Amino acid sequence: MQIIPLAQLRETDERSQRFTPLGLGLDRMLAPESAATYHQETVAQIDLADDVAQGTRDAFERLRNIRAYGVLCYEIYTLVNDHALLVIEQALRDRFIDFHDGSCTFAHRDGRENTITIGEYDDVYKAAKRYSPGRGYRLRVGGGPATVEFNGMLDGLRTWARAAGLLRGQRNRGIEQLLAKLRNSVAHPSSTHLLTPVDCAMTLRDLAEFINQLWGVPTPGGRLYPAPAERDVLFIGWNANGSMTLAPADHLTAGLIRLDDIEQCVIVRAFFGPGARLEDPDLHYFNSRYENTRLPTEYLWGPGSPTEAAAWLTTIHPTCDSVDLLDQVFAIRHDGDRLYRPMKPGVVALLDPGDQTGHWYLIQADLPQDAFIHIQRLLAAEPECRQAGECMACPVEILDQGTVEELVRRGHLAPTSTALPPAFCLRDDIPSWQPAPLRTNREPARPSARRSRRNRRGGAR
Structure with missing residues (x-):
């Protein structure tokens, strides 16, 4: 090992100086003092919720403090990034202890239950080995009836956290699984790698969101577990030529919208x-009954003339609201050879009986397109897609299915308003249904080359 003089240890690493507020500087770099300030500021606003366990908090703060020294040694960013992945399991362990408050119960398939006292996580891990799934035991989640297979390790903790409702988002299930794989690759490395300050900062932000969500605190504007986001009251106007105008609704009453070419309009949230960051790119496809937009859009009034819209706004004074972007519930109808676009269950409950025929799926998903694609794959008999529960191949969970009468009887369909929105779509070229995939339409799987050779030789022995 080469001994590095103290003066050299104090020198700023030029690679860190190349990362600037304007991006990677190939022909310029920050001054040493500016680099030290900038790299600390990129993670200074990442805070943990007050209720987070002290052990998890200390581990996180230690990483954030050490990261500041990356301005002197670039490799520190990789070390902090990798260790942050290990803190995921520590956070889950600490949350388990808090959640179960001194004891946990393992239920046997024959009805026997064993309740153990826990003071630290080692007690849980030993009990998980003693009452393992292989011996017919499952962990009872809190004081409720739900049970899960539990091995005391990272996968078991993730399954437990999901069953306990501590983690949200269907797409996040895949991300959580990926983070677990990255953590395992750090714990059992087979190669080396070098990451950037940006990678490290993003991992710390994701870790903070994960930790805060475990303790029931979503992150405002978060990437993984965002807090409910505010929707605006919006004016959408259009004409027969296809021209469309979008503006805040209060601009209409304030006379700030040019109405010369607007023939019809609607008011939505x-x-x-x-x-x-949360501007919906699909607002031009809004449908009053079907979920065509990427983000939740609520019909309020219309269609009608701008004058009528202004009068309604002056009378009703609709306000902004906040909605959760994760784990939305959609209803999808399969009727004969047609597969209809996702709808909100509250709208389905108000439909005329003639529009309620067929088989309906109630699906929990973050995006309507995720739900629609899953049902397409399900009807096409894709082997990875599940008929019920969480799908391992798609970011969705099927909550229930059946006729409208069956779903109403089970309490899964209920109107959320007193009147059904009038049927209209801003784009006439967006159909409300597509041809349903047929199982017979799937091409048979091609035999592998090895199997073909064996067949030519007279079949397998």
Whole structure:
């Protein structure tokens, strides 16, 4: 090992100086003092919720503090990033202890139950080995009836956290699984790698979101577990030529919208803000009954003339609201050879009986398109897709299925308003249904080359 003089240890690493507020500087770099300030500021606003366990908090703060020294040694960013992945399991362990508050119960398939006292996680791990799934035991989640297979390790903890309702988002299931794989690759490395300050900062942000969500605190504007986001009251106007105008609804009553070319309009609650992170790119496809937009959009009034819209706004004074972007519930109808676009269950409950025929699926998903694609794959008999529960291949969970009468009887369909929205779509070229995939339409799987050779030789022995 080469001994590095103290003066050299104090020198700023040029690679860190190349990362600037304007991006990677190939022909410029920050001054040493500016680099030290900038790299600390990128993670300074990442805070943990007050209720987070002290052990998890200390581990996180230790990583954030050490990261500041990356300005002197670039490799520190990789070390902090990798160790942050290990903190995921520590956070799950600490949350398990808090959640079960001194004891946990393992239920046997024959009805026997064993309740153990836990003071630290080692007690849980030993009990999980003693009362393992292989011996017919499952962990009871809190004081409720739900049970899960539990081995005391990272996968078991993730399954437990999901069953306990501590983690949200259907797409996040895949991300959580990926984080677990990355953690395992760090714990059992087979190669080396070098990451950037940006990678490290993003991992710390994701870790903070994960930890806060475990303790029931979503992150405002978060990437993984966002807090409910605010929707604006929006004016959408159009004409027969296809021209469309989108603006905040209060601009209409304030006379700030040019109405020369607007023939019809609607008022909705939606995510709108040019340049904003949550601007919905699919507002032009809004349908009053079907979920065509990427983010939740709520019909309020219309269609009608701008004058009528202004009068309604002046009388009703609709306000903004906040909605959760994760784990939305959609209803999808399969009727004969038609597969209809996703709808909200509250709208389905108000439909005329003639529009309620067929087989309906109630699906929990973050995006309507995720739900629709899953049912397409399900009807096409894709082997990876499940008929019920969480799908391992798609970011969805099927909550229930059946006729409308069956879903109403089970309490899964109920109107959320007193009147059914009038049927209209901003784009006439967006159909409300597509041809349903048929199992017979699937091409048979081609035999592998090895199997073909064996067949030519007279079949397998």
